[in-house]
Amino acid sequence: MNAIDPNLQGSNDVIDMTHGGGGRAMADLIRDVFQRHFSNPHLARGNDGAVVELPPGRVVVSTDGHVISPLFFPGGDIGCLAVHGTVNDVAMMGARPLYLTVGVILEEGFARADLERIVKSMAEAARDAGVEIVTGDTKVVEQGKGDGIFITTTGVGVIPEGINVAGDQARPGHAIIVSGSIGDHGLAILSRRENLEFETEIRSDTAALNGLVGAMLAAVPGIKVLRDPTRGGLGATLNEIALQSKVGMMLDEQAIPIKRDVAAGCELLGLDPLYVANEGKLIAICEADAAERLLEVMRGHELARDAAIIGTVVEDRHAMVQMRTRLGGARVVDYLAGEQLPRIC
Amino acid sequence: MKYIDEFRQRDLAEKVAGAIVREARSGRDYHFMEFCGGHTHAIFRYGVQDLMPPNVRFVHGPGCPVCVLPVRRLDDAVELAERHGVILTTYGDMMRVPGTKQRSLIKAKADGADIRMVYSTQDALKIARENPKRQVVFFAIGFETTTPPTAVALVQARREGLRNFSVFCNHVLTPAAIQHILQSPEVRDLGTVKIDGFLGPSHVSSVIGSEPYEFFSEEFQKPVVIAGFEPLDVMQSTLMLIRQINEGRHEVENEYTRVVKREGNLKAQALVSDVFELRPRFEWRGLGSVPYSALRIRSEFADLDAETRFELSEKASREVKSCECPAILRGAKKPTDCKLFGTVCTPDNPMGSCMVSSEGACAAYWTYGRFRTRDGRTAGKEEIVA
Amino acid sequence: MCLALPARVVSIEADDMATVALEGVRKKISLALVDEVAVGDYVLVHVGYALHKVSEEEAARTLAMMAEAGVLADELEEIGRADA
Secondary structure, X not given: OOOOOHHHHOOOOEOOHHHHOOOHHHHHHHHHHHHHHOOOHHXXXXXXXXXXXXXXXXXXXXXXXXXXXXXXXXXEEHXXXXXHHHHHHHHOOOOXXXXXXXXXXXXXXXXXXXXXXXXXXXXXXXXXXXXXXXXXXXXXXXXXXXXXXXXXXXXXXXXXXXXXXXXXXXXXXXXXXXXXXXXXXXXXXXXXXXXXXXXXXXXXXXXXOHHHHHHHHHHOOOOOEEEOOOOOHHHXXXXXXXXXXXXXXXXXXXXXOOOHHHHHXXXXXXXXXHHOOOOOOOEEEEOHHHHHHHHHHHHOOHHHOOOEEEEXXXXXXXXXXXXXXXXXXXXXXXXXXXXXXXXXX | OOOOHHHHOHHHHHHHHHHHHHHOOOOOOEEEEEEEHHXXXXXXXXXXXXXXXXXXXXXXXXXOHHHHOOHHHHHHHHHHHHOOOOEEEEEHHHOOOOOHHHOOHHHHHHOOXXXXXXXXXXXXXXXXXXXXXXXEEEXXXXXXXXXXXXXXXXXXXXXXXXXXXXXXXXXXXXXXHHHHHHHOHHHHOOOOOOOOEEEEOOHHHHHHOOHHHHHHHHHOOOOEEEOOOOHHHHHHHHHHHHHHHHOOOOOEEEOOOOOOOOOOOHHHHHHHHHHEEEEEEEEEOOOEEEEEEEEXXXXXXXXXXXXXXXXXXXXXXXXOOOOXXXXXXXXXXXXXXXXXXXXXXXXXXXXXXXXXXXXXXHHHHHHHOOOEOOOOOEOOHHHOOO | OOOOEEEEEEEXXXXXXXXXXXXXXXXXXEOOOOOOOOOOOEEEEEOOEEEEEOOHHHHHHHHHXXXXXXXXXXXXXXXXXXXX
16 A cells, blocks of 8 residues: 555544545545445445446335444444444335445544444445445544444335335234344443443344345235334334324233343343333234244244234224233333433332 | 242232232222332332222322422532532432423533433442542432432441542431321321322331331321232232221231341441431422421531532522422322323423322323323323223 | 342452342442341342342242132132032
């Protein structure tokens, strides 16, 4: 490489304002970090945008900003999370995700080694999910004006012929399926939060779900609703669907898969696992008579071994999500006011 | 989870529920006040009321430390963080409680005040050690359960010579509050609040023991059963209360024997009395001024008392008019009796403390109850399911 | 009020500190408020402090009492049926 000796330019260990200044430092950063890891012909062309070919079908575009503390957590980091998050949003539309764009905002002083690690993780996640990162942008903000790194990704995908998935299609009698244990991601993050630290083997479930969705739609093309219960957890996501579809839901608490350690961590912090975030799970709603078949296909996939039917869509003009508790009583599963805070009482 | 899962078993719940249905006499009603928010939470979260016959009802009590803290004290905490520039540390429960003009700690934090949520008083001490040039105040709230950990922190700060640490003490006492409720005209004279017995505090009692309740059962002729916080504990204790009433007894019984002894935790009690003393009066939200119902830091520890260290201004603290939290905390009204409930006041935009804490009666009604329409208005009577 | 959980003591450390486990979750807590706690004991944990030991015998007794409540009810039901 013919770049100027970094030692003559000062420290290369941290990001400084020149890396966002549009000059050589920025060009070097883009070439040495982003292009190197994301290598593909679109990026290599070095244009302002990417020109891509799409197969026939309706096009889905979805965008998601990622901020998280800590940046590196058990089971993942902000890099792979930024890829999975958007790939999953596209997949939940019933589409096959194909391309991603990436916008990165760095805070002055951010360690270059951390950036490399994050970008590498993004590249691997994209490769594993079978999507290409075709264009991107980097900006640097002054120290104190960002939280290390923010990553925004936009995904583009195409819906195959005959697939029609949407949040307003749940009807009374439909089965509600979740692809696996809930709350893993949120608990893994909390275990590393300052002043809350506890030790656990719990890892984030962050994963790209497009492969699983592909297999599910191949088996049951008539799936009505797909959604990933990220922020706000299962509880918030089911409420969104109930409102969109103007239906109620009746869940069975005992059928909802949850790992023992996640349940224990939630008890310890006074949290309800129904509202704890997931990054590698999905909810599927389908006709009752297709449910067993769908479940079988899901359980054959490594990301949905613990898939379970957790409830039924019911008629309810108030669009309430209710739950039969393990004790045999009933309760409402409502939207939460905001993020759950750990509590002592 | 040992000692947790066993007390949530469905088959046992069905057995105890069966016994309650059989033994509750159809000719009368049973009104039991669960003093603690922990019980309120268990009743709603597990749908315990659904397993009760219609003549067995729970009356929600004031046992939620967040709910009973008067607005003035919260405003003081906001002042400490904003005007005195301290690092204010507190439990997560306090963060969203609205003070005067709906100002909460979480809003003060958004405006730049240094407010940090901690899980333990040990974390507050750690923050003080790591920030020797800053004043670190621990905003202490809670009943007898939460008081000993504050006492440990004060003793430790003294031993370590942590001069930048202090405590803003708001610890309150359970027996004084129960007595106040029993003496209130609503219970005693008017009979507007009917209480036939008490589900007694579980974790408070692990510290103070079951003995302090003996006075009430005697003086007010009401049975008390100390009840654990798991749903089966609540149900078994309800059964024990029904039996006492049916047999004309009014005793203190202990269902939560796996943790509560008659004398309580003597070591914790001794430590608390080394560090704290009774306040002659303390203001409770909902109950008003209650004599000898709270603790303050003893003069020996005055240098670690935030109320001594910082001069707190006089303020015109105000609760939202027409917020019924006070009456709800006394058991005199239900959340659905409040005009604000579900209209102006929701967990997203709480007007009163009962809508904030997950143990508050309003929040529990809102989150777990089935009596309102999705558009946020309280449902009409015909729509009330539970 | 007063969220507290029974957890098993897995190790006892200096300065009255200990590590407890709830399933696979481990947390460092203070033993400053309790006496004579040994590894293997269950303690009630509140805001990072052990408040009290949990008695295995008493827990078993309470569970037996709950089961008995049912037995009594079942018997009554049978008697009721026999009478009818």
